[in-house]
Amino acid sequence: MTSLLKKLPWPRTLHSKALWAVFLIALLALGNVLIMQLLLRQSDNLAATLNLAGKMRMLSQHIALEAMAAHQHPNDFRHVPQEHYANFESAHAALRHGGSAYGLQVRALDQGLQPALLALHDGWQQYRQAIDALDKAPVAASAEAVQVMAASKRLLGQAETLMDGLVQFADTMQRRALAGSLGLFALDGLLLALAYRLMARRVLRPIRLLTEQCRDMAQGRYGARTQLPMGDELGELAGALDHSAAQIATLLQDVAQERTALAQVQAMFDGLTDNTVAGVYLLDESINIIYANEQLAHMLGYEREVLTNHFPLARLFSPATYAVVHARLQERLQGRVHSARYERTALRADGSKIDIEIFGSFMTLHRRPAVIGMMIDITERKRAETSVRRAALVYQHTSEAMVVTDPQGVVLDVNPAFTDITGYTAAEIIGRRMNMLSSGRHDRAFYQGLWASLHDTGSWSGDICNRHKNGAEFLVRLTISTSHNEDGSVNCHIGLFADVTEKRRREASIWHQAHYDHLTQLPNRQMFQQNLQRSMDNARASGQPFALVFLDLDLFKEVNDTFGHDEGDELLRQVARRLQACVRNTDQVARLGGDEFTLTLQNLKQLEDALPICRKVLHSVAQPYELKNNTVHISVSAGVTFFPRDGQDGVALLKHADLAMYAAKDKGRNQFCEFTPAMEQEAQERRLLLRDLQQALDEGDFTLHYQPIVDMQSQRTIKAEALLRWQQSVRGQVSPAQFIPLAEESGLIGPLGDWVFQQATRQLAEWRAELDPDFQMSVNVSPVQLQSCKQQAQTWLQHLHDLQLPSSALVIELTESVLMESDKETNAKLQTLQVAGMQLALDDFGTGYSSLSYLKRLDIDYLKIDRSFVNQLTPGNEDNVLCEAIIVMAHQLGIRVVAEGVETQEQHDILRAAGCDYGQGYWYCRPVSPEDFGARLREERSRHANIHDPALMEVAI
Numbered sequence: 043m044t045s046l047l048k049k050l051p052w053p054r055t056l057h058s059k060a061l062w063a064v065f066l067i068a069l070l071a072l073g074n075v076l077i078m079q080l081l082l083r084q085s086d087n088l089a090a091t092l093n094l095a096g097k098m099r100m101l102s103q104h105i106a107l108e109a110m111a112a113h114q115h116p117n118d119f120r121h122v123p124q125e126h127y128a129n130f131e132s133a134h135a136a137l138r139h140g141g142s143a144y145g146l147q148v149r150a151l152d153q154g155l156q157p158a159l160l161a162l163h164d165g166w167q168q169y170r171q172a173i174d175a176l177d178k179a180p181v182a183a184s185a186e187a188v189q190v191m192a193a194s195k196r197l198l199g200q201a202e203t204l205m206d207g208l209v210q211f212a213d214t215m216q217r218r219a220l221a222g223s224l225g226l227f228a229l230d231g232l233l234l235a236l237a238y239r240l241m242a243r244r245v246l247r248p249i250r251l252l253t254e255q256c257r258d259m260a261q262g263r264y265g266a267r268t269q270l271p272m273g274d275e276l277g278e279l280a281g282a283l284d285h286s287a288a289q290i291a292t293l294l295q296d297v298a299q300e301r302t303a304l305a306q307v308q309a310m311f312d313g314l315t316d317n318t319v320a321g322v323y324l325l326d327e328s329i330n331i332i333y334a335n336e337q338l339a340h341m342l343g344y345e346r347e348v349l350t351n352h353f354p355l356a357r358l359f360s361p362a363t364y365a366v367v368h369a370r371l372q373e374r375l376q377g378r379v380h381s382a383r384y385e386r387t388a389l390r391a392d393g394s395k396i397d398i399e400i401f402g403s404f405m406t407l408h409r410r411p412a413v414i415g416m417m418i419d420i421t422e423r424k425r426a427e428t429s430v431r432r433a434a435l436v437y438q439h440t441s442e443a444m445v446v447t448d449p450q451g452v453v454l455d456v457n458p459a460f461t462d463i464t465g466y467t468a469a470e471i472i473g474r475r476m477n478m479l480s481s482g483r484h485d486r487a488f489y490q491g492l493w494a495s496l497h498d499t500g501s502w503s504g505d506i507c508n509r510h511k512n513g514a515e516f517l518v519r520l521t522i523s524t525s526h527n528e529d530g531s532v533n534c535h536i537g538l539f540a541d542v543t544e545k546r547r548r549e550a551s552i553w554h555q556a557h558y559d560h561l562t563q564l565p566n567r568q569m570f571q572q573n574l575q576r577s578m579d580n581a582r583a584s585g586q587p588f589a590l591v592f593l594d595l596d597l598f599k600e601v602n603d604t605f606g607h608d609e610g611d612e613l614l615r616q617v618a619r620r621l622q623a624c625v626r627n628t629d630q631v632a633r634l635g636g637d638e639f640t641l642t643l644q645n646l647k648q649l650e651d652a653l654p655i656c657r658k659v660l661h662s663v664a665q666p667y668e669l670k671n672n673t674v675h676i677s678v679s680a681g682v683t684f685f686p687r688d689g690q691d692g693v694a695l696l697k698h699a700d701l702a703m704y705a706a707k708d709k710g711r712n713q714f715c716e717f718t719p720a721m722e723q724e725a726q727e728r729r730l731l732l733r734d735l736q737q738a739l740d741e742g743d744f745t746l747h748y749q750p751i752v753d754m755q756s757q758r759t760i761k762a763e764a765l766l767r768w769q770q771s772v773r774g775q776v777s778p779a780q781f782i783p784l785a786e787e788s789g790l791i792g793p794l795g796d797w798v799f800q801q802a803t804r805q806l807a808e809w810r811a812e813l814d815p816d817f818q819m820s821v822n823v824s825p826v827q828l829q830s831c832k833q834q835a836q837t838w839l840q841h842l843h844d845l846q847l848p849s850s851a852l853v854i855e856l857t858e859s860v861l862m863e864s865d866k867e868t869n870a871k872l873q874t875l876q877v878a879g880m881q882l883a884l885d886d887f888g889t890g891y892s893s894l895s896y897l898k899r900l901d902i903d904y905l906k907i908d909r910s911f912v913n914q915l916t917p918g919n920e921d922n923v924l925c926e927a928i929i930v931m932a933h934q935l936g937i938r939v940v941a942e943g944v945e946t947q948e949q950h951d952i953l954r955a956a957g958c959d960y961g962q963g964y965w966y967c968r969p970v971s972p973e974d975f976g977a978r979l980r981e982e983r984s985r986h987a988n989i990h991d992p993a994l995m996e997v998a999i
C-alpha cells in the first residue's frame with residue numbers, strides 16, 4: 043500500500059495538494075450522497091412496495107365486502123366496481139414487472155418474492171371467480187357467498203404471505219442499508235486516515251521539522267538540518283532554511299573566528315603591555331603620550347591616568363635630550379623612517395634619572411600618523427655594562443692572574459698578570475692545558491678531587507703548587523668558578539690566582555707563632571686547648587682515658603729575678619726539653635705561659651700509669667741546670683687530672699688540674715697531687731668567702747686597727763700601721779692573710795684598698811690635727827691594687843690634698859713582689875707618689891728573693907725586716923748577724939729599717955743595738971681600735987710633754 047502510494051503521481055505543490063484534498067473530499071461527499079440516495083431510493087421503493095401490497099390486501103377484502111353487500115342487499119348496493127379489479131391487477135402488474143399503481147412507483151419484486159406474488163395472483167383469480175359467481179348467484183344463495191368468503195380468506199392469507207415476505211425483505215434491505223452505511227463510514231474513515239497520513243507525512247512533519255529548526259536557530263543552534271526533499275514549498279522552505287542555517291552557521295563561525303583572532307590579538311597586545319619589563323607607549327602626531335601601559339607608568343613614576351592623558355613626551359627628557367628625541371620622532375611621523383631604536387636618559391616624575399632603551403615604529407591611527415613603541419629600563423644593564431667595562435679593566439690590570447679554559451681545561455684566554463706570575467705569554471699557553479703549570483707536587487687524587495668539586499659545585503678553591511716557566515715552584519691561591527650556558531652545560535671555567543708563596547710562608551710563621559711558644563717551641567695555650575679538645579674526642583672514641591698534668595715551676599720567679607731574664611728563659615727552654623724527654627711522642631707537652639706547663643698523657647690503660655711519668659718529670663726537673671752563667675736548682679709542682687674521670691670538658695679538666703697543682707704547692711712543692719673532689723670543695727669555700735667579702739664591702743663591715751711603729755731609741759710612737767679587720771657574722775674574725783689574697787684575685791682589692799686609704803688618711807688627719815702634726819701613717823698597698831686603677835696615684839694625692847695632708851705623712855707599704863713584678867706603669871705610679879712626697883716601705887723583707895738592687899731602683903724609704911727573722915733574734919745567736927747585715931746595708935743605701943714582730947725586750951734590745959730605726963710588734967703594742975690607739979697616743983703625748991722620758995712609754999704600754 044505504501045509503495046503504491048509512493049508510486050502515485052502526487053501533487054508537487056502545496057496549492058495543488060490543497061486542491062487535490064478539496065477535490066477528494068468533495069468526491070467523498072458526493073459518493074456518500076449517492077450511496078445515501080441509493081439507499082433512500084431502495085427504502086422508498088420498499089415502502090411503496092409494502093404500501094402497494096397492503097393496498098392489494100385491503101382491496102381484496104374491500105371487494106369481498108362489496109360483493110357480499112351487493113349480493114345481500116342488491117337494492118342498496120351495486121356490483122363491485124370494475125376499477126377495483128383494475129387497481130388490483132395494476133398493482134399486481136407493478137409488483138410483478140415494476141411500474142406504478144395507486145400513484146406509487148415500484149420496481150419488480152425481488153425474485154425471492156415472486157412465488158408469493160404468483161400465489162397471490164392465483165388466489166386473486168380464484169377470488170374473482172368466486173365474486174363473479176356470487177354476483178351471478180341469487181340473493182339468498184349462500185354457497186357462492188361461502189365460496190367468496192373462502193376465496194377472500196385465501197387471498198388474504200396469500201396477501202399476508204406476500205406482506206410477510208415483503209417485511210422480511212424490508213428487514214433484509216434495512217440490514218443491507220445499515221451495512222452499506224457502516225461500510226461507507228469505514229471507507230470514509232479509511233480515506234480520511236489515508237488523507238491524514240499523507241497530510242502528516244507531506245505537510246505536518248515538514249512543518250514540525252521546520253518549526254524545530256527555527257526554534258534551534260532562535261536558540262543559536264545552527265547545526266541542525268531538516269533535509270526535506272525539495273518537492274513542494276515546504277521542501278523549498280526547508281531547503282532555504284537549511285541553507286540559511288548553514289550560512290548563519292558559517293557566518294557565526296567566521297564571526298567566532300574573527301572574534302577569536304581579535305581576542306588573540308587583544309591578548310597578544312595585553313600580554314605585550316601587561317608586563318613588568320617593557321613600558322609600551324603610543325604617541326600622537328603632536329608627540330603626546332595617548333597610551334601607556336602600567337609598566338611605563340611604574341617605570342617613570344607617574345599615575346597611568348596622567349601619562350595617558352596627552353602627556354607631553356617632552357616632560358620625560360631634559361631639553362637637550364628631548365631635542366634629539368624629537369628629531370628622531372619627526373623622522374617617523376613624517377614617514378621617512380619606519381622604526382627606530384636608541385638609548386636615552388629620561389627623567390622620572392620625582393626628577394630622578396633613568397636609562398631607557400626606546401623602540402618606536404610608525405603607524406596610522408584614525409588616519410593620522412602616530413608612533414607606537416616600547417621603553418625598557420636599562421639602568422641595571424648600563425650599570426652592568428659599566429661593571430663589565432670595569433671588569434675588563436680589572437682583567438687587564440689586576441695583579442691577580444686570570445685564566446679562562448674550556449670545559450676540558452684547555453686555555454682560552456689569560457690576562458697579563460697570568461704571564462707575570464707564570465712566565466708564560468698568552469700565545470704560549472692558549473690552546474694548551476693548564477697542567478702545563480703542574481709542579482708534580484700534587485697526586486692524582488688531588489686533581490680528581492678538584493674536578494669532582496668543579497663538577498658537583500661548579501667551583502673549587504684552594505692552594506696549588508705550580509711551576510714557573512723558569513722551573514721555579516710557586517704556591518698560588520686558586521679559585522676556579524664555572525660559567526654555564528643557558529642549557530646548563532659548562533661554558534667555561536674561570537681560574538683566578540695569585541702567588542701566595544710568601545703569604546703562606548708568613549701565615550705559617552704567624553700560625554706557628556700563634557700556636558707555639560716562641561721560647562720553648564712547645565704548643566702554647568691556644569694550641570694546647572685545641573689539642574686537649576682533640577684528646578678528649580679521641581678518648582671518647584677509643585674509650586681510653588688520658589691524664590692532664592698541670593705543672594708550675596717552684597720559685598721560678600725568684601730565679602728569674604735573681605739571675606735575669608736570659609737565664610730564666612734558658613731555664614724554661616731546658617725544662618721544656620726535659621719534659622719532652624719524659625713523655626712519649628704521642629703525648630703532648632705545652633707551655634701555657636710563664637712557668638706553667640702541661641702534659642697530656644694519652645691512651646692510658648689505667649690511670650695509675652700516669653703516676654710514674656709524673657715522678658719521672660719531678661725527678662728530671664729537679665736535676666741541676668747549667669745556665670749560661672749559673673747552675674740552678676728548681677723543682678716543679680704538678681696537679682694531675684684524668685679524662686673523663688675528673689672533668690667532662692677542657693675548662694673543668696684544666697681547672698681541676700690547677701687546683702691539684704696548688705694542693706701540691708701547699709704540700710711543700712716538688713710534689714704532684716691527683717685532683718680530688720675535696721679540692722673542688724675548697725675552691726667552693728673560697729667562692730663563698732669571696733661572696734661574703736663582696737657583701738662585707740657593700741655593707742661596710744670592715745674596720746681598721748692601728749699598730750704603733752715606735753722609734754727604737756726613744757720608743758716613742760711616731761707612726762701607725764693601718765691593718766684591716768673583718769668581723770664576719772658567721773665566720774667571726776677573718777684574718778687579712780686569708781681574705782686579702784682572695785680580694786686580690788677577685789679584683790675587690792681595688793675598692794677595698796681605696797676604702798682603707800681613705801679611712802686611714804682621715805684618721806691620720808684627725809690625729810695630726812689633734813695630737814701630733816708630724817705623725818705618719820703606713821698603709822698596706824697590694825701590688826694588684828696598684829695595677830688595677832690607672833688614676834690611682836692622682837686620686838690618692840687629690841684625696842690627701844682634700845684632707846690638707848702632706849703626702850709625706852703617708853707611707854705606702856709594699857711587698858717584695860711589687861718590686862719584682864712591677865711594670866713600667868706601676869713604677870710610674872709609685873714615682874708619682876714619691877715625687878709628691880709620699881714614702882715607700884718594703885714589707886716582709888727577707889721572705890722572698892728580692893735583692894738590695896731592687897730597693898735602690900725604687901728608692902725605698904723604709905725596709906721592714908720580716909718577723910720570721912726577728913723571731914730568731916736571741917742574745918748570742920749567730921743568725922743575729924743577718925739582721926745586722928740587713929740594717930747596715932739598708933743604712934748604706936739610705937734606707938731606714940723597721941723591725942716587724944718585735945715580741946720581746948731582748949729582740950728590741952738586739953735590734954736597737956744593731957741600729958734598727960723603728961720597731962713594731964706586740965712587745966710595743968698589738969693592733970688596736972682607733973679609739974684605743976687615739977687614747978694611747980694622747981696619753982703618750984701628754985706624758986712625753988710632761989716627762990720626756992722614753993722609758994715611761996714602755997711602762998705605759
Ligand SMILES: Nc1nc2c(ncn2[C@@H]2O[C@@H]3COP(=O)(O)O[C@H]4[C@@H](O)[C@H](n5cnc6c(=O)[nH]c(N)nc65)O[C@@H]4COP(=O)(O)O[C@H]3[C@H]2O)c(=O)[nH]1
Pocket residue numbers: 749764765766777778779782795798821822823824855885886909942943944945962963964965969
Ligand atoms: N705574730 C706577730 N704578729 C704581729 C706582731 N706585730 C704585728 N703583727 C702582725 O703582723 C702583721 C703586720 O702586717 P703586715 O706584715 O703588713 O702583713 C699584713 C698585710 O700584708 C696584710 N694586710 C693587713 N691589712 C691590710 C690592708 O689594709 N691592705 C693590704 N693590702 N694588706 C693588708 O695582711 C697581713 C696580716 O695582717 P695582720 O693579720 O693584721 O697582721 C699584722 C700584725 O697583726 C707580733 O709581734 N707578732
